[in-house]
């Protein structure tokens with residue numbers, strides 16, 4: 001009986017192929033769609049973690065033409081500095097809790113530098129935003145001229161990269177974050193001070209009057225207990241005119257918004273494909289059974305029970321749907337896994353694939369759901385076949 | 399195996415006509431005897447197929463009882479009746495009835511495959527030779543002529559050596575020579591102990607019949 005199902009499928013290859021493609025489409029959209037939605041969600045979480053502080057403070061000129069936001073959100077390169085005196089003014093404000101400075105430098109594509117990247121220096125003594133990321137892949141302490149490379153950079157542990165003529169060694173590589181960190185190089189404070197000095201010496205820094213020993217680019221601040229980030233941002237923006245404070249939540253609200261929009265669209269698309277797919281499957285099974293009504297009647301004449309006829313229809317449906325769904329899931333993975341970088345670029349949103357376990361889970365559920373839907377669509381035909389009037393059908397052609 | 403029908407009738411609803419309901423088979427008592435070839439003749443529309451379907455367990459009578467081996471066919475649950483029919487009944491239906499996706503051999507062995515029983519391939523081969531379709535063993539139904547398909551249906555009905563054989567115009571598409579061969583063969587089945595009922599329009603059938611029956615307008619009469 002099982003082999004009869006298989007032979008029936010082989011005997012009508014076109015119909016079987018069409019049904020399999022339909023089932024493949026169902027599992028493909030379910031898997032692809034949910035993976036993209038999950039990756040976007042994970043990317044957003046990662047971005048929140050990447051910001052790492054409640055409040056960020058930068059010199060006012062860094063906010064012209066969205067320079068700072070672009071560095072953080074888009075992964076573009078840039079740098080700007082404020083004096084210690086200015087930074088101190090901010091740090092003295094009431095409501096400032098944990099605080100740590102960051103130092104920015106952008107390498108260029110010219111001969112002095114190996115690759116054009118954003119370089120961020122942090123102060124190991126006070127840092128609480130970068131170190132947690134580095135610790136995931138590197139347990140040691142960064143020495144002078146040690147750098148940590150973001151995961152998308154074409155540099156690996158042990159490689160030597162030079163910036164403004166200073167040779168640095170890649171000590172560690174970050175895990176993928178799905179954010180601008182993936183194209184950033186990290187160093188400690190001593191290293192970046194030396195790099196900034198060298199860029200000044202070479203006349204390649206726009207901030208010619210900067211004293212690298214006494215300048216910071218950005219302050220990462222957590223609000224003290226009892227103060228909300230909102231209050232702190234307002235307080236700093238009112239009292240320190242030469243800087244600008246951002247709440248990180250506000251910075252990513254735009255991204256969170258468009259991300260929610262994209263996710264919603266993908267969900268609608270999945271729903272549309274599924275409704276359409278199931279309707280077509282329903283029709284296809286009905287037609288396939290109608291066309292073979294006489295064959296089912298003949299089986300009944302030979303002594304097949306009503307349950308066996310229904311079982312035959314269901315088996316055929318299960319085989320096609322399982323085959324098709326597996327193909328769809330494999331194709332989905334083959335498209336998504338190697339090309340997730342392209343998808344990330346196309347969407348221009350933080351995008352971080354879930355781990356292998358979750359991906360497997362998504363794949364299994366997509367296949368299971370598509371097989372169950374196919375079986376449900378076939379159940380209608382199975383039920384109808386089990387009710388056929390043998391006598392009536394076999395009289396049909398005379 | 400003995401098959402008996404007691405007071406069976408079959409009523410149908412037909413939308414046209416004065417009265418909607420009519421009897422395709424009027425109250426009939428009937429016994430199909432082992433070792434005998436019973437031939438049922440009658441005009442088209444007289445109710446022959448309807449009677450045969452009821453006797454072979456495919457059509458529930460409107461009233462009356464049909465028993466085989468003392469078992470009331472239509473009192474059995476579908477699953478049990480189906481298995482019973484598969485083992486003991488061989489039905490050659492009217493028309494073309496091969497399964498498209500199976501070869502001739504697979505079609506003939508299908509009554510075994512249905513319940514996963516061990517196929518009697520020797521029997522299938524013997525039947526194919528007897529019915530002159532041995533060369534077509536691996537052909538597909540689409541490649542066969544009407545008469546060849548008919549012989550496939552005959553082989554399929556007989557492959558399990560059923561004790562009750564029902565044939566509805568089994569020689570409709572066959573030439574005289576093959577027709578004679580089929581009747582000789584059915585006669586042989588009867589002499590080996592099967593109860594055979596053949597519905598036919600062939601006048602030659604009379605020569606093979608042990609019992610001749612005639613159906614007219616739903617009434618069964620012995621000739």
Ligand SMILES: Nc1ncnc2c1ncn2[C@@H]1O[C@H](COP(=O)(O)OP(=O)(O)OP(=O)(O)O)[C@@H](O)[C@H]1O
Pocket residue numbers: 391392395398410411412422440441442443444445446447448449
């Ligand atoms: N399912 C049904 N619904 C309504 N009428 C039916 C049905 N089955 C049979 N009939 C009618 O019952 C009568 C007997 O039909 P049946 O098929 O038994 O005739 P038959 O003697 O086998 O004819 P033929 O020699 O042409 O095969 C016919 O008038 C037919 O139209």
Ligand SMILES: [Mg+2]
Pocket residue numbers: 446447448492566
């Ligand atoms: Mg008939």
